[in-house]
Amino acid sequence: MTDTTHRPQAPAEEGLIGRFLRATELDPRLIGMVGALLLIWVGFHAYGALVLGDGTFLTPRNLWNLSVQTATIGIMATGMVLVIITRNIDLSVGSIVGVTGMYMGLLQVEWLPQYLGLGHPAIWIVTVIFGIILGALIGALQGSLIAFLSIPSFIVTLGGLLIWRGVAFLAADGRTISPVDPTFALIGGGPYGSIGATGSWIIAAITCVGVIWLVARGRANRTLHGFPLRPIWAEVFMAVLGCAVILIATMVVNSYPWPKGILKDYYATLGQEVPEGAFIAHGFAYPVIILGVVAILMTILMTRTRFGRYVFAIGGNPEAAALSGINTRAMTVKIFTLMGALAGLAGVIGSARLNSATNALGDLDELYVIAAAVVGGTSLAGGVGTIYGAIIGALVLVSLQTGMVLIGFGDGSYRKIVIGAALVLAVYLDIVYRKRIK
16 A cells, blocks of 8 residues: 555645645644744844843743743633633632642641641642542532533633632631642642653653554554554654654753752762862753643544543534433533643642742633644634644743843833733634634
8 A cells, every 4th residue: 555545636636735734733822822932032032132131032041930820820721721722710729729739728728637647648639639529529520510510611600710729728827838748749840840850851751652662653543444544754843843842842841050059058968079060960840841731632632532522522512412312411411521621730840840839820721721822723612722823822821921021121011911822822823713713
């Protein structure tokens, strides 16, 4: 069998770019998002270099921080994609982050040490499991109200936004709970919350092998089922592109060294002086690794399972999905439960990163999560959305915020205006795109 047996014929008027997109099957919206992201990065760096005399955006330090800051929003955005695809919305994710973070703080700082002893190795494990389960239970409760009482998700989660924020405040009477368990704090990232250069290269190698395997497996499946095949050069291009992105990201995070103060403390614990020219790379931070694992699992869930097919079926036509035998109520509960669990996981990372639980944890996160999903191509009309698009959308929003801080663009109010404008623009582009494909 050759790779041209089942290949569709290109329209006679199709140009070079059109043939390239058709052969590689790259989503034009994905290319647009990546292009916008690169434009933002280069624009902020150039402004800093030409106007301020110090381009700091495209530096390993900033890009590493950018990846860590994207983790919590990106994790929740992967769940928000499912919620929005099914024509719902969840306005309570920020408050779920706050309430799970607060109870996790109390659990590991005030409750568990009484029974297990301060610094017990099981404290952080129990805390993480507790936070994720608490978030899932909150999501299941809200999903049940939406599914079985037919209360609009906007109202249920708007109420949840207020209720869970109030519960978070009452849990500790407005106190800040700190410091958290030292092992738990590593989940938030930082020099000690990263896997270093060697670990990062190992992960990069494993991931590259996974990319090549996916490309080969996809081609084998198409051959088996008689689907159109991509040209060999397009398969190689996709594999090389995926591996190149992974390797470049690894080089960047391995180029960011530990700060001098951390190096001094580290060698002091070893009873040594800091060696001349000492260089210890951060590597990938734990939050970024968690985001990567979540993204892979959610992509498999959406594209390889019956659950994912049901999600798109409900989003495309809820009535038809119900008539075809899909239990749409149970699916709604499951989707909101998953969303709550992801918000609980984001609460783990957020509180670990702050090394404390505060009432401000997760404040306004719901807006950024929804914006990330929409900017990433998820349609508010339902039925359309991707996991990788949501993560790129989160990266775009965090890049805008970080870039404006670096160049000193106004205060927080201006940054909110820009983020809001980006959201409106994304929705407008979605409307235009949907009209063109009809």
